[in-house]
Amino acid sequence: MLPVRGLPEFTTGDDLAGAVAGAAPWLADGDVVVVTSKVVSKVEGRVVPVPPGADREAVRQRAIDAESVRVVARRGPLRIVETRHGWVVAAAGIDASNVPGDALVLLPEDADASARRLRGRLRELLGVDVAVVVSDTFGRTWREGLTDVAVGSAGLPPLIDHRGAVDAHGNRLETTQVAVVDELASAADLVKGKLDGVPVAVVRGLAFEPPDDAPGADPGARALVRLGPGDLFPYGSRDLVGSRRPAADLVPRDGDREAVAAAFRVASAALPEFPVVLRHGGEGDGVVDVHLPERATTTAALNLGALLGAVVVQLHAEGWTTRWEPVGTPGGSSLVGRLWLGSPRV
């Protein structure tokens, strides 16, 4: 893993490939060039100016709105959103660090295309066949701390598929599809660091089969987007309940569910002063713990009830049986009841 030192501060229109070629003339066939998305965005002009005197945070919130197609979860000022690209990330990946105070930097418009262009230009300039990964820093659901992942790639398979392979014990590996571009982004971050002004690092020695040069043959990092049917976590529960945006955020996205959307609108029309939580409560076919903080207002309770009524109707329409078990208001607990889901009736 080799840092590329001596790169300048980049701005819109700068020749990133030329700068990398100049700073790393030692690039060789098969190298993976990992570039921080921030410099890609800067040279591509994916920058939102913060006018003098403007409220930087307000500009940032508007930029997040513009970059998002959906709020996945929300807590206070923190928004986990789905970007237009399909990435689920805090604040739409908009970061104010390592940026002049008068600007915000967005994610690249199409980081796979950016990676392809950089790869092509490095081939022209240095005569080398390298792969490119465009990296950004994302959080994770149940793990503290951030790691670098890939938001764009070109010239290498984003996923290495061991499915169907057989290990030394004769077991078939069923689900081992490695997100190699994410591991490369993480590895490169160890070299780049966050404060060192080293936005590019090179990983040498990785064995891989480059994709075909034919248009469309390179899936890019977009292949890592997991949404729709593959998404087991389409929304964060705090969002289901907290200060929420239009009901469209809450509608299951795999079909036209106008009726349910309407019920959710009822549930969310008045912002509850307290978050009400629909949370999965344990084992069994399905138990939903329904929480209402002790100091919740009747408005919050009404909203939660509407949500619950809508959910029950939805569940019955889908063939489930349900049983509602009120819990009362035991001291100190916010649990008001449990919704038990029986087996599908079919």
Add this chain to the structure above:
Amino acid sequence: MLPVRGLPEFTTGDDLAGAVAGAAPWLADGDVVVVTSKVVSKVEGRVVPVPPGADREAVRQRAIDAESVRVVARRGPLRIVETRHGWVVAAAGIDASNVPGDALVLLPEDADASARRLRGRLRELLGVDVAVVVSDTFGRTWREGLTDVAVGSAGLPPLIDHRGAVDAHGNRLETTQVAVVDELASAADLVKGKLDGVPVAVVRGLAFEPPDDAPGADPGARALVRLGPGDLFPYGSRDLVGSRRPAADLVPRDGDREAVAAAFRVASAALPEFPVVLRHGGEGDGVVDVHLPERATTTAALNLGALLGAVVVQLHAEGWTTRWEPVGTPGGSSLVGRLWLGSPRV
């Protein structure tokens, strides 16, 4: 990044540190030794035998039960669970690959302690001060493919905290806490691969400050557990709604009567101390005034809400459009909102 080649197949009671010292006598101060959790578990006897003739999948499901404190999401046979350690991971991290067919390998009982022991023994055997990361392969919520992350660590800070640091532009970095042990695990996986029989790799050249040797001074990878209040995704929603049937179920049909009846059951299951009133409110082609007495309990409000949610779903199933207008809680009035019914959509 250096692979440690020539390691044997491990089994319970084997001397892992001795084997690593023998295969990598070149280990040096400051190296990070990344060990696949599977070999740690094997030498520590964290293995569940599969008796001859037993149903391997049934044994595996029971092992997942035993290792889990909570099911976070479920789809068919796939369970995302919270382990006793606090990791949220598919199948409790129990994997059947790279294991003889008569056994399943669990996560180490306490991988931070395992890492500390290995670090201590390598110091004794080779006189070197290395850090140790115990890695495992986890999936991610919204990204395809797996990456290696840390489940245990010793001798290095699991998180490098850039919060409060200032970048070259004078911006304070607010949230950049890097999960460096996870990035190390990912980096090492690029060298170890999945099928090569290389369960140990060494990362050399990383600058870090080892934690103090005092007991308890090393937080270990456990510092990366994010659950409880910090968890924005405490459950998987597919679990809430189960394997749903086609949206066509929501169009008006005889069965809707049953669904709405179920929602009404939810609404009335707990005896409300106050009657809840759905009353036709007058003008237009449909306005329903929704009342809730001022002294109503949150339980009554919850029940009313459930009724309302069910009614809205029913109305939409019958072709009405609706709009919910919250009224707030004006002094002396019990009116909490109005449900406007538009013309049937036909």
